[in-house]
Amino acid sequence: MKTSEHILDTARRLFNERGEASVTASDIALELGISPGNLHYHFKGKASIHIAIFAQMQRELIVLMGPVVQAPGLFSGTRVTSDIETSWLFLTVLLEKMFQYRYFYDSPKTLMVQFPEVARGFRRLLRMKHKSCSSIASQLVPGPGGLPHPRLPNLTEAMTLCLSCWLAYDPLVNPTDPDSLRTHRGVLQILSHCAPYLGDEQLDFYRDCEALYHQMIHEEVTALD
Amino acid sequence: MKTSEHILDTARRLFNERGEASVTASDIALELGISPGNLHYHFKGKASIHIAIFAQMQRELIVLMGPVVQAPGLFSGTRVTSDIETSWLFLTVLLEKMFQYRYFYDSPKTLMVQFPEVARGFRRLLRMKHKSCSSIASQLVPGPGGLPHPRLPNLTEAMTLCLSCWLAYDPLVNPTDPDSLRTHRGVLQILSHCAPYLGDEQLDFYRDCEALYHQMIHEEVTALD
DNA sequence: GTCTATATCGGGATAGAC
């Protein structure tokens, strides 16, 4: 593995753990066991590290969401339950990937004001998240007579907001929860917006997920004892 | 008006406009037309300014939410429509107050990791927001036979998330919107979570609000022409 | 309370040897 990749990995980890603002270039070098001068040889300051990490995140998220955005038919399974199962899996993978870059979602503004290309990229990702949520919602909540449900725009907006802000919000409410629980609860919270409209079969699956979640909480509590 | 109050006002304005991270103590002094030395006489660095501004926000938000949190009966009007009207007004005032301190909601983590007292205060405010949303939701969405609605916890959580994150999220989607529109849309978005459960009379009021919102957008567009 | 001038400190950038 190349040094430059090591640098990006370590930087991302420190940003996630300690908060972007309180990590200096020297901190990253120290953690890696290389000299600040050497780090500067690979990346000219924190700025270029941020650009590189964001580009990495953008590539990986586009790989995930691209198919869904371009072909909404991906979510058109034949069985009723396949819709919500597929949505559940998709959101889990998406949220886990975002979690790897969670420092960014703590304060998107900070990096967006500094780097225009990050701002553009983030808006693009946000549009893709919006389309992904729209895809999910229109599959799970069909309108009357094949038409879109009248509340679909509102529903999509709420789900996109939840998807975008979950990683910043949940740690404030539940600071000590383990990562897997956080992701799982996030997916549930996003899907819960569709709950009032779900049919019986879909609702069963949703309730299975909820039960699984409560079971995870229980295991977590007993593990702490 | 005392100099120290001027300092807090100017600091808050600059933080909101340019982002907290990119405003230095000297910037604040320059904007006020006083010397950096004089500013340092009143507040020992940016840190104590942040503490003071947060304390101010906390006081004002507690004044707003205190009555609602302590006496949920505040929202128990006799007319059906009074519930949603009162909720609409309450959320509007609350969101407008939060808007005055919006720089904080762009990156709560940043200040929370630096100052433990801010972290504690913010969690307290978050719990009050949660209770406020719970109050609103339980009024608008009564369960069967006087019991709480089975989906009330989920609904409350979604509304609290929306209330907490709106000021950070909406500017990313609609960067150029005027402030009043942003607040109004935020209130609508929070209340929209209750829409699937609203009765006819309440739904009428909600639709009136939506119509008003679309009218505001139209006026905004024509004003730009 | 307010100013000017100066000191300090830390992160980031650079030079040159290996």
Add this chain to the structure above:
DNA sequence: GTCTATCCCGATATAGAC
């Protein structure tokens, strides 16, 4: 590619006159 050593600069803190 990597190191050590040094320089630079911006933000903050301090000293002392008015």
